[in-house]
Amino acid sequence: MAGEESGGTTGPDHPARPAPAAHRALYTPHPRMADSPSDRPPLASPSMNLTPLPAFTDNYIWLLDDGQRTLAVDPGEADGLLAWLQARSLALDTILITHHHADHTGGVDALRSATGARVIGPAFEPMPEPLQRVAGGEALQALGVDFEVIDVPGHTSGHIAYFAPRAPGGPLLFCGDTLFSAGCGRLFEGTPGQMHESLQRLAALPDETRVCCTHEYTLANLRFALAVEPYNPDLQAHARHCETLRAADQPTLPSRIALERAINPFLRTTEPAVVQAARTRDPAANDPVAVLGALREWKNNFR
Numbered sequence: 001m002a003g004e005e006s007g008g009t010t011g012p013d014h015p016a017r018p019a020p021a022a023h024r025a026l027y028t029p030h031p032r033m034a035d036s037p038s039d040r041p042p043l044a045s046p047s048m049n050l051t052p053l054p055a056f057t058d059n060y061i062w063l064l065d066d067g068q069r070t071l072a073v074d075p076g077e078a079d080g081l082l083a084w085l086q087a088r089s090l091a092l093d094t095i096l097i098t099h100h101h102a103d104h105t106g107g108v109d110a111l112r113s114a115t116g117a118r119v120i121g122p123a124f125e126p127m128p129e130p131l132q133r134v135a136g137g138e139a140l141q142a143l144g145v146d147f148e149v150i151d152v153p154g155h156t157s158g159h160i161a162y163f164a165p166r167a168p169g170g171p172l173l174f175c176g177d178t179l180f181s182a183g184c185g186r187l188f189e190g191t192p193g194q195m196h197e198s199l200q201r202l203a204a205l206p207d208e209t210r211v212c213c214t215h216e217y218t219l220a221n222l223r224f225a226l227a228v229e230p231y232n233p234d235l236q237a238h239a240r241h242c243e244t245l246r247a248a249d250q251p252t253l254p255s256r257i258a259l260e261r262a263i264n265p266f267l268r269t270t271e272p273a274v275v276q277a278a279r280t281r282d283p284a285a286n287d288p289v290a291v292l293g294a295l296r297e298w299k300n301n302f303r
């Protein structure tokens with residue numbers, strides 16, 4: 001099914017070159033929320049870099065490297081990543097996959113054969129074999145960093161996320177197409193109840209957790225979020241900031257869990273303003289799951 005998070009016509013059969021911006025910033029300084037103290041840790045330590053490598057139209061292949069070895073998340077295509085690695089004399093050590101959509105897995109076979117990288121993916125989804133399969137509650141280590149696997153069904157039925165609570169630079173989350181900045185993935189295989197539970201699981205992670213989503217959907221999501229909550233000052237401020245970033249061709253990601261709790265309507269399903277807005281679409285939206293379902297339906301048709 002073609003859709004906003006399924007790769008559409010820019011899947012691996014139509015590989016688009018990463019934008020020139022691919023070889024730019026290691027990370028983007030993030031705005032502070034209007035009311036938060038200046039206590040955010042740096043996004044990268046001197047010994048580990050976090051890079052969103054653009055792919056296709058609006059995907060990011062997230063890369064973590066220690067100056068020698070690299071971890072890649074959801075490489076939907078191989079060529080841009082291989083060029084990136086070669087330009088920096090970096091080896092590809094590990095590939096993490098969050099779910100089965102082609103724009104997240106299309107580069108795996110070529111990368112595995114070109115680099116010998118270890119591949120890790122979800123236990124219960126069709127995957128490019130061979131790989132190590134993991135499920136929620138399991139732990140793994142890559143580049144010396146400990147990761148926990150979290151089950152986050154909803155976008156797909158076996159979607160997983162990878163959380164590194166003690167990563168250099170602060171906690172780090174690779175969440176694929178489950179949580180986006182100011183939004184969430186479409187419900188291709190799961191229910192509103194599953195997505196609600198998955199998002200609440202991610203919302204409970206530490207405030208400072210860096211949220212690495214696979215798509216640059218932030219501006220469109222912010223437009224929707226402002227339709228839901230037009231008077232949320234954090235949302236207004238973040239929308240202005242992201243407009244500036246995108247005008248300069250800068251990524252709006254990673255986000256932070258604390259920021260998402262403040263601006264993301266799909267995490268705010270008990271906020272009176274969000275509930276009220278959801279009920280304008282579905283008068284029967286009387287609980288958080290129904291509110292999320294109403295918001296997701298609304299967003300599907302929002303222009």
Ligand SMILES: [Zn+2]
Nearest residue numbers: 005006101177
């Ligand atoms: Zn997807």
